[in-house]
Amino acid sequence: MVYTRKDKYPKTFAEFFAGIGLMRMGLERAGWQIAFANDIDPMKERLYSAHFQDDFPHFTLGDIHQIEEERIPTTTLATASFPCTDLSLAGKREGLSGKQSSAFWGFIRVLEDLGDRRPPIVLLENVTGFLTSHKGKDFEEALKALNSLGYRVDSFIIDAVRFVPQSRVRLFIVGQLESLMPEKLPAVSDDQLSLFYEGELRPKKLTDFILSHQDINWEIRALPKLPRNERLLPTIVDETPEDANEWWSQERVDYLINQTSEKHLRVIEALKNKSHYSYLTAFRRVRKGRSMAEIRSDGIAGCLRTPKGGSARQILLKVGLGKVKVRFVSPTECARLMGADDFNVTGSATEALFGFGDAVCVPVITWIADNYLTPLLNEINESLIAKKKELAAARQLADEFSKNQIAVESLESFISQNIEEISSFDNSNLKANFTELILLYNHRVHAVEIDKSLMIELPSNLTKEKNS
Known part of the structure; x- marks a missing residue:
């Protein structure tokens, strides 16, 4: 049994693995309202609280494995940006059993404990390495865990470069409670699925996974094209x-330049001779x-x-202008690269x-939120x-049937008790006599002050006879 409200589901959410609150910022810009936040890191909690400065303390500091269900309010959406350390291509790839990324199972445990209060929608975010971790077994296991809790699932990939001057490719999962959705669409062929899925949001590696895992309860939705970003690096510096x-x-600058490849060195030298400044970024890597x-x-x-x-x-x-100047990207520049331009950056760099x-x-x-979560919530x-209207109509029909059935049964009982009188009716006087019988019946119902719904309305043909 799934929790439902008397009216409609509001745009409220619980934010797990909240970090400094950028999931919240994104959802609030789309009109959603925070109800609960959780993270295990006290440093991130300080940054979160310093920025949002809530009158009501939404943030619960602690291990997700230890959070009691009673402390979590009922919401429409739950989000989880669980640790990527064990899923990242740069990590040891220990997967969902790793020390950090196993926190995913804490989120599943929370959903399970919520029971009838389980949110209708969940949104998960992680690195694309999640898709290939343990040859796809971790991704499959995670999706089936959501299926087991009643969620149909969808997945897509978005590079933040479509919105900000930062390449940040992330995998998203949306789950929706099957019990609250209309009947599932009929199955389509693999060829149709391939045409529908493949694209920027669902590239071939994700499409291949979907097509090869039809035992997973999918609910793939069409999405609009991603916007084109015109904002480049100089706008955030x-x-x-x-x-x-x-x-x-x-x-120190010379040391860095000496670490670049010949190709990159030629780029730097060409830009150095320009009459304006250009901005580049760099990472140190071991090759x-x-x-x-x-x-x-x-x-x-x-x-x-x-x-x-x-x-x-x-x-x-x-x-x-003949110069090469170098420094680290600053915290405020990081905020802009994450689309959080107005974030109140506090604490150390x-x-x-x-x-x-x-x-x-x-x-x-x-x-x-604008193109998936809110339209899904509206549906x-x-x-x-629609279900409540159907239920109300069914109840009204049942009530009317019940009352009419009682009235009919009462009249039948009355007639059976007066069968000798009724049997004396002749055909020529039947309508008038039957009218008199019904009026007598109604008079008796009224006289003993029982349920007036038991009274029988005169049929129109008898009413005409009576008035003529």
Whole structure:
């Protein structure tokens, strides 16, 4: 049995693995309202609270495995951006059994414990490595876990570069309670599915998984094309004074440039001779045992990561007018790269970078809410209203039938008790006499003050006879 309300489901959500709250920012921009947030990291909780400054404390600090069901309010949507450490291609790929990513099962446990209060919609987010972790077994297991709780599932992939000047490819899963949806659409052929699925949102690797796992209870929805982003790297860069301490020493700059490939070195030299500044980004990576600086010069930043090591911090190069100036990407620039331009950045730079490196891109979430979650909620509410109308009509019909049946049975009983009198009616006087009988019956019902619904209305043909 699934929890339902008397009216309709509101646009409320519970945010698990909330981090610094960028999932919340994205949903609130689409008109959704926070009801609950949870994360295990006290540093992220401080950043979250410093930005939102809620009158009502939505944030519950603690391990998701330990949260009691009674502390979680009833909501329409639950979101989960669970840790990607064990799913990432850059990690050890321990999968959903790994120390960090196994937190997914804490989310499943919460949904299970909520029982009849289970949210109609869930939204999960993670790296695309989730799709291939343990040759797809982890992804399959996660989807089937949602199926077992009554959710049909859908999945798609979005690169944040469609919204901000950052390449950040993420996998999303949407689950919707089957019990609240209209009857499932008829099955279609694999060829039809392939034409429907493949595209930017569901590339071939995801389509192949869907087509090869038809035992999963899917509910694939058509989505509009992603927007075209015109915003490039210069639009998010801070105005940093030339003599600011953030800029690296020339010695450090030369060391970085010496770590670049010949191809990237030629790009830097060409831009250096321009009469204006250009902005590039770089990450340090180890290639064949050697530390290399990989430069990106297309006006797009690389994917922000948590600064767990020096190589994880993204580097900004300001090149032109005969100069090459270098510094790390700042926390406020990270906020803009995540579409959270107005985020109130507090704490140390390292704390802020940890917060943004683990977060979701705000406009991506808003787009999903506008084009998927809200339309889905509207369908659920429309279905709920239709079901309630059908139920009300059925109840009214049952009530009317019950009353009419009682009246008929009462009249039958009355006639049977007066059968001798009725048998004396002749055909010529039958209508008038039967009218008199019904009037007598109604008079007796009225006299003893029993349910007036038992009284029988004179048929129209008898009424005409009576009035003529």
